[in-house]
Each structure stands twice: as structure tokens, then as C-alpha cells.
Amino acid sequence: MALYALRRLLGMILVMLTVSLLVFALVEATPGTVAMRVLGPYASEEQRQLWLAANGYLEPAWSRYLHWLGRFATGDFGASIRYRAPVADVLWPRLGNTAVLALWTLVVLVPVSLVLGVLAGVREGSPLDRLLSTAAIITTSIPEFASAVLLSAIFVFKLQLLPGTSAMTDGFDWRQLVLPVAVLVLYDVGYVARMTRISVAEVIAAPYVRAARLRGLSWPRVIIFHALRNALITPITVLAVQVNWLLSGVIVVEVFFAYKGFGSLLWEAALNQDIFVIQACAMVAVVVTVATQVAADLAHAALDPRLRAPAPADR
């Protein structure tokens, strides 16, 4: 197990180094852009050149890459052009905000989707299963930007029940969290529920479940103590991937509701060519992606002994 984890960690570092090179190459290719961002569109060429020289932008790219990587490894992501502050000062609070959004989404998403998935899965083909499956397909096929508009139109503009934006500028306000969480849950719940349903249905049909039932155990007992342990392996892997989606894939929802999270930070940085922020965001997104992947693999291995068993000897 330890060797398995180590192998995954080394792979993760290699992926990150490759991505760092790509990110740097993509963003730093045009030094004129940086001066333009800092000095604004109307600065003269003379003013731009002076700024570039003063800020080390005329150094060769490889030297800037090594410097950047060295600083990055020690937690210094450089200074944001747009915010005129260290990137770390901006990035961590934003990441924290997105984590809050992700957490509340998971708090709603996990129980709802698992319960619905299990209910549908244990009685495959029942009217309840059909109803849940149809609803799941509908909600999953509505993209976030459409459901955000729909929910806003109803709850903000028509009924005037909820605040229209979620900037949380005066501190945490649960009412501002309702719509973004609702949109995210609506989009994802169908997918996770369906994955759970398939997995549960598969396990229910397995011979060992029938054997348990034939021994006279009650249905709830069979499902809770025998079927679910195996049936939940797939949903847990799926949920681990959702964490990654919730951290870097929620740009649409954050921008729509003006939520000050990681996604909207990346979006604004890209619009404003805030180079160091883009670099840091990209790296963080990669860390999150790879780390959740590794965590999912490890969890999967912990739940399923077959995965961590040594390779079978020659027969």
C-alpha cells in the first residue's frame, strides 16, 4: 500500500513539473502584455519599455522560469498585476471561499444522490426507478448557465425570495449560498445518483446477495451490511472526481452569482491577463486534480483489497 502511494505521489510531481513548464511557456511568451496590463492600454511604448526593464522582464525566459519555479516551490507565487498584492494573499481566501461552496454542495449532494441512487438501484425497473432516472437525465442535461438563469428568474426576479448575487461582502450569509449550491447540486445530483443506481443494481444481482437473502436475512440488513459496502466503491470514486470539478469547474456558477471564489478569480485573471495569478491558479488546479485522483485511487484501493494485492505470481 505504501509503495502504491509513493508511486502515485512521484507520478503527481512529474505531472506538475510538466504542467508548470507548459503554463509558463503559454503565459510568458509575450512580455509586452505585462507592461500593458500594469500601465494600462494608453501608455506609450517608451513607458512600457522602462517598466519591463525595471521589473526584470527583459531577462531570458529560461532564467525567469527557474526563478519562478524556485519561488513557487517556496510558496511565493509572485505579485498580482490586477490586485497589486502577493498572489498568495488573493488566492488562498478565494480558494477557501470555493471550498465553502464545494463543501455545502457536497453536504447536500452526497446524501441526496446516494439515497436516490440506492432507492432506484434496489428496485430496478420500478416506477420509482423510472421517475428518478428520468428526472436525473433532465437535470443533468441542463447546463449550469441555463439552470442559474432559470432559478434566478424564479427566486430573485419573480418571487423576490433570495438575493441575486453571492458576493458575501458583509461576511457569510447562508441565503446567498442557496442559489449557487442549488445550481451545482441540480447539475450533479443526477449523475452521481445514476452511477450509484448502476452500481447498486449490479451488486443486488450478485450471487452473494441472493445467498444472503436465501439464508433468511431481511432486505434492509442485506442491503446495509452486505450490498452497500461493495456498491459504494464506484460512487465514492465518482464523488472524488466531483471534488475536482467543484474546485475548478464552477467558473460559470461563480461568475453568474458574483461569488468570490477560485473559479471567478481564474476567469478574471484570464480576462485581465494577470499572469502570475493565472500561473498560480493553473498550478493549484493541477494539484487539486492530481491529488483528488490519487486520493480516489487510494480510497478505492482501501475499499477493494483486490487493487492493492501484489501482482499474481506466474501460474
Next chain:
Amino acid sequence: MTDPRLSRPSRPWAARGLHPAVHELAAALRAGAISRRTFIAAASRLGVAAPVAAAIAGVWRRAAAAEPAVPPPSPAAGGTLRCSMNVKEVSDPAIFDWSEKANVVRHMVEPLVRIDAANIARPWLAERWQASDDLKTWTFFLRRDVVWSNGDAFVAEDVAFNVRRWLDPQTGSSNLSRFAALTTSVATGKTTADGKPVTSTSLAAGAIEIIDDHTVRFHLTRPDVSLPESFADYPALIVHRRFSEEGGDLTKNPVGTGPFRLAEFVVGEKAVLVRRQDRPWWGGSPRLDRIVYLDHGDDAGAQLAALASGQVDCNFRSSIEQIDTISRIPGLKLYQTTTASCGVARMRVTEKPFDALAVRRAIQAAIDHDEAQRLVFRGYGAPGEDHHVAPLHPEYAPLPKRRRDLERARQQLSDAGYRNGIRLVIDCVASPPWEANVCKVFAEMLKPAGIELAINVLPGATYWDRWQSTPFGFTAWAHRPLGIQVLNLAYRSNAGWNETGYANPAFDALLDEASGIIDPGKRRPVMDKLQRTLQDDAIIVQSTWRPTFMAAHERVHGLVMHPAEEHHFEGVWLAAS
């Protein structure tokens, strides 16, 4: 409390020290040759306080009502005005490039001159100014009752420090172009990659003279009729004389002369301004306790949602697409004004195929300006005439209306050697959407003339990287009070913001002549020639004068929409909800 600017005793218009041209202007006004509005604008540029000019024109009351500096009777005191607007980085006014930035700090640091909502230059930190007959020497007399929030008196050295700093190329301020008449260019001895000599532009020696603590004189290298307007533009907010020594960051060291103090600032999130407590503001007492700007990102829909659910009281800007929605939301009020801001489809004359005059003329001839105005702005605003001088400008010369002429367009294209038509690409920004909409309308209008126009929609930042170099681009230009200002900035040979690469010595000479005439009536014949030259040389297609919109709740009073979208909230108050 009465606004001291208005309670100041009116000086008789024939008093000593008045610019001689004021007499001529007054005569022109009496004869009906110029409008009262034109008179006030021109006289205030000559150093006559706007209320005095208005009194001369016999419209004192009407002018004062144009922008009530004093709140209307029995307004409520106190409260917080919340405005949805991008909260951008505001550490240094000298390098501001967006009006949103200035809106935050204008309530704390102030300009020498302010353009009011009627497009008239009014004295602000400078109580008056005087120009020499040749318009090359300008003397600004500063208010004596202005005190910085750190207790220092506001003096001439503050102004001199700011101007010196703006005109140092190291600062990176756009004021370097705006105050070009105060600068000289010297050769650096270096050359660019394509062999052109590199020059360095900075403050001319002896350009600033401090007469006494409250009088500062500027010696210009060429006449500049728009110096007061330049002092009113958003990067010309005056910071304290020790601004650089004390860190050069307004957000960390909020020292100002204005009625509010920046108490909290998080870029991209919010800016909180609190009414100044240390001593009364020179301009009286504002009604609001606090002004809070909240950033709802770049999605216009989010601003509207914040308004609809009462999270804010007003917004910075609404798009034309939103005005129907706004009118349907109970309790919201729409504000609208026509501006001298516009979008210019400008052709870079040094790049193929736009180096051919016939190609440029073909493009112009195929455009129907009235129709473009109707399609994009639903009839709000005004149609343009391809010369970037607005009917709102006091010196605007009416020219024969431009008509779409497809036959002429095809002929011109054929003359240029494109008998089978031509394919072009125009760069424009993705947001605000009206800019791409104008390009789409152009593309449709150009088709019958044999011109296929592809639209390359870019994020704002990407566009601004190439706005001066792209062969064909659609650039938004901000409102400026005088037509001559825009022409000097954008169409003079080698001007800092000359995006077309246009270089016409005859045009430059006319521009010099116009820039030396203070009377808009006398300037108009020269403007006529300038406008015609720009039309004939066909370097831009300028179809629309942009209307601007904003929305506010009905409880907000004293709000006046400014043509340059400047916020002057010291006169705003909130009715009890």
C-alpha cells in the same frame, strides 16, 4: 449648508483680469450667434467661474440646477449608498485607465477642475484660472480653504508635484499625452527595430512656475485651449505632495481633500468610503454617511440581479439590452444620457489594404449611419459622421449628412484593384456587447458592396494589447468635453493615442490653429475644415454617439448621470425606506 462655490460674490463680468475674448463671447451670445450653453462652456475655459458665466448669460438658476451641488430641499441625512461597480486597483490615480477607478477615489482626492453633468468645466480645487491671449500661459488660482485629511494645507506645491510626476515617463501616466503642451521630446540616440529614432518625452524645463502658495502658472510649448478640461480628466486627481514618499498607495495611505475617506478597500470585492470626520469638507457637508462600491464581476446580469434583490442601490452602467428589464422591475429608475463617447472602426493607414485610400472610402460609403444607430442603440444616442466630433461639443460644425452609396463603394473598391471584392477582419472586444454589435451591423452593410467582414471578438485585455497596431480594429473612445481634445489625442501625427497611423501635416497645422482659438464660434470654421479632412481621408468609420444608462432605486435622490460616467455622490441622499 450653502455650497461656497455658489455663494461666492459674483464678480461683474467686465471686471479687471477677465480674458478679452469673454467680451466677444458675450456679444456673440447677445447676437444669438452662440447658445447659452456654448457661452458658459467657453467662458469657463477662459477662467470665468461657471456660475458667473451663467449669470452673465442670464441663466444662473438654470445652470445651477443642471447639477445640484446643494441637495434639494429637506433631504434626509445619513445612510449608506451601495453601488455595483467593478472595484479595480486604485493605488495611484496618475496611472488610472478606467473611469471606475476614479469613481472610487474621486470622493477622496479631487481635481483642480470638474466637468459637470452639463459638460461644462467648473472650478473645483482651483477657484478660477486665467489664460494669456496666446493661450500659452495659464494661471490657476487655488482655493485657500482646502485642507488635506492629514491636516496639511492644500498649496501650489501639491499641484506642481502632481504635474511633475504625471509628466515623468517613469510614472507611466496617460497624462503625458493629455498635457503634451507642457512637454518636450528629446532624441535618446537609440533606434527602434525598424530604424526609427527613439525619443523621450517629459516635462519641459520651466513649464511650472509657483507664484505663491495658492497660485501656480503653466508655461506651454504650444497653445492649448483645453488645459482646464485636461485637469478635469480622471487621471488628473490631485494627490498629496508627499504621496510618493509615503508609499505611493492611496489604499494604504488614504490622504485626500475630498468629503469622504477610503476606509476599506479590497480590489475585486469592495471599497468603503466614510464621510470625513476630521474637519468639514471645503464644499459643505455631504448627506451620506458612507458610499460602498461592491464588485459583482464582469457579468452585467449579476449587477442587475443585485439591483433587483435590493443588494445595491444603484449600478455603474446598464447595457441597452437591460433597459426593458429595468423598466419592469418595481422601484427601479432608469437614468440615460447621450455622450460624446463612441466606437470607432479605425483603419491603420500604414497597413495593407488600408494604405489604399479607395479601400477606406469604399468601406465608409457602404455604411448607413442612421440605420446603424437605430439597430444598435434603438434610436438612443446620435448617429456619427466619421470625424469624431460630437454634436454635444461646443465647436461642432454641422456638415452635409452622409448617405450610404453602394455604387460609389463598389466603384472605389474596383479602383483600388479589388474588382471581385475583398475579405477583411476587424478586431473588437467581447464586452460591452454593443461594440461587437456595431461590427456585426457593419458586416451586413458591407456585404452588398463586395466586402466580406469577419469579426474577431477578443477579450478586452487582448484587444488593448493590439489596439494601436491591428490593421482594422473597433476602439471605444471615452467622452471628452471638447472635440479638439479628441482630435489632438487621436489624429495628430505621432500623437500618443494615434491608432490609425494617420500623419497629415496640413491637418496638424489646422489643429494647431483650432487649438489656439478660445471662442467656439470662431473655432468652428477651422473645425469644419478638420472634420471634412478626416471624412475625406476616410481613416475611421464612426457611426454612433453612445447613449449611456444606469439604474437606481427610487429611494436614491440627487443622482445625475454624467456624460463621462463620473460619480459625484456628495449631493446624493437616500429617502427613508
